[in-house]
Every structure is written in C-alpha cells, then in structure tokens.
Amino acid sequence: xxxxxxxxxxxxxxxDTKKSTDFYTEVLGLKLLNANHERGMVFLDSAGDCIVxxxxxxxxAPVRQRDAHHAFHIEADQYDQVIKELKDKKIxxxxxxxxxxxxxxxxxxxxxxxxxxNVIELVDMYSYSGSPA
Numbered sequence: 001x002x003x004x005x006x007x008x009x010x011x012x013x014x015x016d017t018k019k020s021t022d023f024y025t026e027v028l029g030l031k032l033l034n035a036n037h038e039r040g041m042v043f044l045d046s047a048g049d050c051i052v053x054x055x056x057x058x059x060x061a062p063v064r065q066r067d068a069h070h071a072f073h074i075e076a077d078q079y080d081q082v083i084k085e086l087k088d089k090k091i092x093x094x095x096x097x098x099x100x101x102x103x104x105x106x107x108x109x110x111x112x113x114x115x116x117x118n119v120i121e122l123v124d125m126y127s128y129s130g131s132p133a
Contacts, residue, residue: 009043009050012070012118013059017042019115020053027089028072028120046072059116069111069119079108079124086112094119104129 014020017037021044024030030044030051040055051070074082086093094111108124 007049009052010070011052011054012114013056014053014114014116014118015056015059016115017053017055023115024051024053027086027091059118069121071105071121071123073125074122076108076124082110082122086110100126 012020017035017040021032021035021042024044025032028046030046033043033045033050035042037055042053044051044053083093083096091112094113096108096110098108099106105123105125105128107126110122112120112122114120
C-alpha cells in the first residue's frame with residue numbers, strides 16, 4: 001500500500017486567473033508564489049500549503065453547491081474580524097454556523113463564494129478526527 005505523507009497542493013478551477021488571484025490574495029490573504037496567466041496557472045501559499053488556481057472553461061461547482069468546496073483554517077481569535085472584513089468587502093456569506101458533535105472537523109464555519117462561485121469554507125477548527133491523539 002502507498003502511504004502518503006500529506007498534501008503537496010490542491011487545485012481550484014477558475015475561469016479568470018487574474019480576477020481569482022486578486023480574490024485569493026486580497027480577500028483570503030494567500031501569498032502569490034508564481035503566476036503564468038497565459039498558461040492559466042497560479043501558485044499560491046496558505047501557511048505552508050500550496051494552492052493552484054487553474055484556468056478552465058467551467059468550475060467544479062458553478063451553482064454554489066456547498067458539498068463541493070475548499071476549506072481553509074483560520075485562527076479562533078480572528079473569527080469575528082474575518083466576518084467583519086467579509087462584510088466590509090461585500091463578500092456574500094452563504095452560511096455561518098458551528099459544527100460540533102461527531103463531525104470529522106468541528107468548529108465555527110463560514111462559507112463564501114469565490115469569483116466563480118466555487119465555495120470556500122473558513123474554519124475556526126476545534127478538532128479534526130484525523131489528528132494524532
């Protein structure tokens with residue numbers, strides 16, 4: 001059996017890499033590592049995790065289906081400030097909730113759309129069932 005050691009990167013399908021780069025860097029604070037807009041690939045960093053924006057004709061969830069989304073961890077003491085910043089930037093909040101109980105990931109959550117309607121989840125993570133005890 002192959003035993004992976006973690007995630008190297010994940011890719012988010014976008015229709016406009018320049019517009020999406022602005023969203024992911026200016027709204028979510030990801031760091032731009034490399035952009036080749038002609039090729040349609042942008043590499044971003046989120047606290048040591050690599051995210052690739054890939055230009056496509058359609059996105060994975062153009063109808064804002066919450067089940068297909070990408071989640072980013074945010075700090076607990078920043079949660080209220082994140083809500084305020086999203087509202088100040090007029091970013092639509094699709095859902096704000098608190099997930100507790102037997103969920104794999106528990107914590108306060110915020111769902112927002114990116115410019116293509118891909119759903120982004122921001123999580124003040126209390127626990128993750130995959131963490132070592």
